Amino acid sequence: MHKRSPINCIVPPHVLRNIATHGTDAQKNLAIETIKGSAQMRGQRQALAEFSVAAFRVAVGGKERVIYDAKHGSSLPGTVVRKEGEAPTADVAVNEAYDGSGYTYDLYNDIYQRNSIDGNGMRLDSTVHYRVGYDNAFWDGEQMVYGDGDENLPESERLFNRFTIALDVIGHELTHGVTQYEAKLTYSQQPGALNESMSDVFGSLVKQHHLQQTAADADWLIGQGLLTQNVKGVALRSMKAPGTAYDDPVLGKDPQPAHMKDYVNTLNDNGGVHINSGIPNHAFYIIATELGGYAWEKAGQIWYVTLKDKLAANSKFQDCANLTYQTAADLFGVGSLEQQAVQKGWAEVGITVGGTTPPPDTGGGCLEALLRLVGAAPAKQ
C-alpha cells in the first residue's frame, strides 16, 4: 500500500503526546521534527514508533480501576471490593461503577488519545454506597463518590435510584476530574456552569460512544433511569430540550434555560452551575446534530481541544463560544461546515461568534492543530 496516510495514522497522537510531554528535549524535538518533516517522516516513523511505544509503557499505566464500598458510612474511600481485571461481584452498583469508569476511560483514550483523567494513567477510584439515603454523586478532587438514592425510604416515597445506574452520570463525574487537570474552570457562576456543561457533554458522549449511537439516535438526557416511577420525569437534564427533563409535584420543574435570555441569576448552587449549564449544553447538542454522525467525532473533538488547550479558569460562555469557533477553524478549516455549525449552535442559544466576517486565517490548519493537540506546539489564544 502506498496510500499517503494522514499524519495521525502514522504515529498515534498519544505516542507523540507522550514524547512531547515526557521526553527529553532531544526526544521532544525529534517528535516535533518528525511531524514537521513530512518528507523524512516515512523513514523515521518505524524507529520513532518503536522507541516511543516502549517509553509509553514504562512511563504510564493504562486502564486501572478500583471500586470501594463505603458501606453507607461517610468515610472515604472505604473498603476495596473490586480491582482491575477482577470478575464482576454480586453487587450491581460495584459493577456499574467499574464498567462505567471503564467506558469513560475508553472514550477519552480511544477517541481523544487521553490516558485517563490526568492524561497520565491516573487510577480511577470510585466509592459506592456512600452514606444513607444519599441522592447524589460527586467528584471529591481525587475520586468519584456515589450514593444509593432513596434506598432508606419506603418504595412509594423513593424518588431516586442509585446514582451508578446512569452511565452518563459516571462520565460526568470523571470529566470533572479532566476539567480539574485542564481548564480548571472555577466552580461558580458562568465558569462553573461551563464546568458542569463539559461534564454533561462528555458524560453524554461516553454513553453515546458505548451504545454506538449517532447524534440523531441519542437521547441527550443526563441521568436517564435515575428517577423512580414515582417521579414525573425522564431524567435530570435534557441537552436537547433544557427545562423539560422533569415536572413533578415533589421535585418541581426542571429549571434549565436553553437560551441566554432565560439565564438564571441565583446565589444558590454556586450561582446556578447546574441550571445555566443548559445553555452551553444546548449549543453542543445543536452543533452535534447539525454535523450529524457520531457526536464524539467532530463536535466532541472541538469541545475536547477547547477544554484541554484553550479555556481558562475564569472563562465565560462567550469565551467558550469564541474558543470553540477558533478550534473548529484550527481542526477543520476557516469557514468549514464544522465552523459554521459551531457558529449556528451558539447563535441559537443567544451567543454571537465570528460576526459576519471570517476570522483571520491562523495558518497551519490540521498539522498545527495536531501539534497543539499533542502538546508539541503552544496553545493558541
Added chain:
Amino acid sequence: MQIERIKFERTGGFAGIRIATDLKLDDLPDEQAHTISELLDDLDFGELPEQMMNDANMPDQFTYTITVETKKWEHTVITGDVSAPEKMQELLQLLNRLARTQKKQ
C-alpha cells in the same frame, strides 16, 4: 438549651434541586422534636464554625445551610458533604427527609 426553630436548606448536588424547610419545634411530634434537640445538643451546634465548607473543588456536592434559633441566640452553619462531621449525618438525613415531605404538602 431550648431549641425553638430550625431552618434547613440543601442546594447544589448533581441534580441541582433545592429543598428547604422551616420548622418550629413545637409543631413537630414530641419524639421528633426531642430527637432534633438531642442531635443539636450532641453537636454543640451553637459552637460550630459558621463556614465549614473547606472543599471548594468538589463538584456536585450538596451545600447545607442550617439555622438554629433559641430564645437566647441564633446560629447558622454552612457545610458540604465531605466537611460535615460524622456526628452530623443523622441530623442531615432527618432534615432532608422533613424538607422533602414538606415540599410534597
